Amino acid sequence: MDDSCRESSDYEILAEIGQGAYGKVYKARERRGQQRFIAVKRLNIPEEPESGIPQFVIREVALLRKIEHFNHPNIVKLLNVSTGWQNQKLDLTLVFEYIDQDLTAFLSRASEKGLARDKIKDVMRQLLSGLDFLHTNTVIHRDLKPDNVLVSCRGEVKIADFGLARIYTYHIALTPCVVTLWYRAPEVLLQSSYMSSVDMWSAGCIFAELFLLRPLFRGFTEIQQLQKIFEIIGLPGEEDWPIESPVCYSPAWAEKKPTKQLLPSLTHEENDLLSQFLAFSPAHRISACRALAHPFLADCNSEDE
Template identity: 50%
Template sequence: MRKQSSGIPSHPNRPEEPQEFGDVSQYRELNAIGTGAYGTVYKAQDLKNEEIVAMKKVRIALTEDGVPMSVLREISLLRHLGKYNHPNIVRLIDICHGPRYDREMVLYLVFEHVDQDLNNYLEKCPAPGLSPEKIKDLMWQILCGVDFLHSHRIVHRDMKPQNILVANNGTLKLADFGLARIYDFNALLTSTVVTLWYRSPEVLLGTSYATPVDIWSCGCIFAELFTRKPLFPGQYEVDQL
């Protein structure tokens, strides 16, 4: 893969993170898949192998030294996790950088493309709903993915059916994990309403939290697989609590 300079100045106190980024011209945008609190997602084609991919376009706030070290660490971690190729984790293929401005730059995160999420999957599910055996299989896969993240000390923070992808062969893949710190800046710039239905009390209260917050979300999803409606459909934070 042809590489280009990241434009990130070297810094004596910086960790030795991968400083090279992929070439965004290798991918051709086909159409927007959706816009969320975390930026726009495009369906795209890798021109080298004609593979269909999903590209997330994210804006990063720059510091005086360039890209913040916290973001570099997250990128390094995402690359590291990608090497494991875990069946229940969406595969990160590439990270490219786009335009750079005075105070922000654009990053493109390139993932494998999966056709639908668990939310769509449940909506399309015919009556009377999923069998207990199917629910057991889906929850096993979700928890395998969560266990993998937690074993690498990653808290997802935003587990919900929209962030769980369902491949055509029935494999579930967790998406949008480990990106919370990368996205924090971007979340301030959008008016998109983020669902609170799967958030634990400690996240809603803004107190310290750890891996149990994801188990709370898994419990909410588990109930929804049976009832096909959200367990706690709060309208706003106090209502959710």
């Protein structure tokens, strides 16, 4: 094992399970106590004394510290944070509870017949409960996608990876380069202002994916992504187009279609909820709290249609 993967006296590294631009994530086991499995996120940051620790790192740790106090069941738990210098690099280690798989892996193992309606309801209730908690505490996740939604072997759903998350106010300057393309809301694609409703669009994309077992909008450029969105939800009226957007409105984007039945395979109730997630206007998009009260999700004992 090389120096970059050195072990702590508190845990034993078992395997690499993920990699990003600034570091890696490992599966590990505690050496003491319960000897639980844990997830170790190790960030190796080049030494730049004049600039200090990058803002995105400070932001992620601060947000995790802010929300860990509440111990919400649908937010991944931060167990420890440690720092040190190694090979002229700042070695920042975040230790999280270990969850068996993400939603992408979970869906890849689903039957060709798809998920049971009760399972879809259960996943969405837990996801929305986590989002409602974040938004109530003025946190926008900004990168909600199946890779960042964890599903335990016991069916627990937890939102993870807060590297792009922000605490928001009404006048905050937010970057347009957020949210993985397939789950990115129209206002972000149009370089318009945005709020917590961007997470609700992403949740709607995940909701559709639970039925389809594949992403709903699969564009490879921002323009293509917008076109694929309008093919499904219809082209909005010019009056709904963000005034500040540098992208010009054009009827050539797509033919306008009714949005009552976005996916023919879904029931009326399911399509109604999906259409509220995928409302073009952020002001008309459903909140996590209201989505939990929607008839499709509100009655835990209701029969599948």
